[in-house]
Amino acid sequence: MSFLKFILKNPFRRKNSAILAIVGIAIGIIVIVALGAITDGLVNTFEDTIHAGGADFSISGKETGDSAYGTNTIDASWTDKIVAVEGVDEAYPIYVVLTSVGDDYMNTLIGIDPVGTALADISMKEGRIMEDGENEAILGEIYADDNEYEVGDTIEIDGEDFEVVGIYESGDSNMAGGVFTSISKVGELMDDEDSISNIYVKVEKGVDAQEVADRIDAKYGDNITTITSVMEMEQMA
Template structure:
């Protein structure tokens, strides 16, 4: 039997000890992978939200309300006021409502000027953009696929018939399941032509979006609020840092707990194999080879734990995440971190027992019963 096969098989000669060690370390890896996926998913969702559209930032109502964005709707005349602020290139209002769409009792309907769709970060997959103030709509690719709609079909929106003139795609998963039409038509449907939900704002080339947003706040901050990526990142930084710190804290805990577990397992292995180690030394095995064998066996256990823990963490998060409203995102970095921790635990957990084995005098080891 080769030296490598010897190392791979040895840890599983004592199955109960090996299984307990693997379970203990795998639990830590599961938590690391799950927390990593959730953290990355939250960051990704957050960035998708604040960068929604080609807009540099958005303007919304100041007070909490019952609109689709959780704020009060604002008067449509705010669009002109915002457009006239120095540094603003374009300002397009949107009106987001929840209403009956097709067979859905409640779905997201987004009204916008056809010329402002570029700021909503959507691109046409099929068909064309709707015309202003027409009974035409474009559907998100997810909504269209789920409900078997295609260009040329008709769809009922709030009990009125609209023609599907296009299918759009977007990087925003929330919008991918929605429907766009002219903002004037949404105003008609809601019998509220003077209200809007938000305003998408694009600044002039060379302007700093945060500076323009601050300018708007200084003029109109008592009535409206601006939402920029810089502001949102500042507000969210503490929460994201806490999540990432938690991941690293649990990683450290996994190293400590896993290291103690593997040390105990390998010490028991050395104790039970004292005579075997003496025989190996007697037949010419060097101290370096004995040390490599023990550390190698420790690494085998921790790497198996990393594989099992990573798979369980990935599957559990993927299946359970959507049920609790979370979309985990798994990047190579998460799994690299998990395996790096497993390797560190394996090395740390194997060195002390290996040194104990190396220090065993061959003559005493051979007499051991």
């Protein structure tokens, strides 16, 4: 008997072992294919989350610091510099701080230009967006539910009374547990109107976001960091 015939006939001499081996190999292949599909699904979901608010990428400080994002704050003038970069359509700064909000000694307070809320991962559930420079705030639905706040209530932020003018929802649970007011009010509360935490950036229609991010890195990379969906994908992988 040739060696080839021996190989072909041998598995069928022990049918049970052969069947178990085949089933085992098949299960292994199915698991690998399923894990691949799940991974692709997670990547797509993460990509959707990054773009949920409309921003293509964001910009933060270069150095590690003690801000709410773990990086140093950057000068507010960076917003104008980023807007001037070729391919950038919109850029809105945010100022994220940890301060006393309501009954919480420390909670996330996010300051943003009211117009720029379109680039944040939020959508209004009740009420309206706060007005710039006013003692008005909008609360994430999780925060509002947990603390029993409604539109029209008053909430104390860093020792000042703010009117709750809206409740928003978000796909980000951390964001849904936060509180927004205008960035000018956060700067006033912190006595630091020249600092920001991040900048949301949206590129012009038809322009590749990664190319614009690379352009910003090439020009300003020594001072700021661009956080793009592509970079986040690599970190996830």
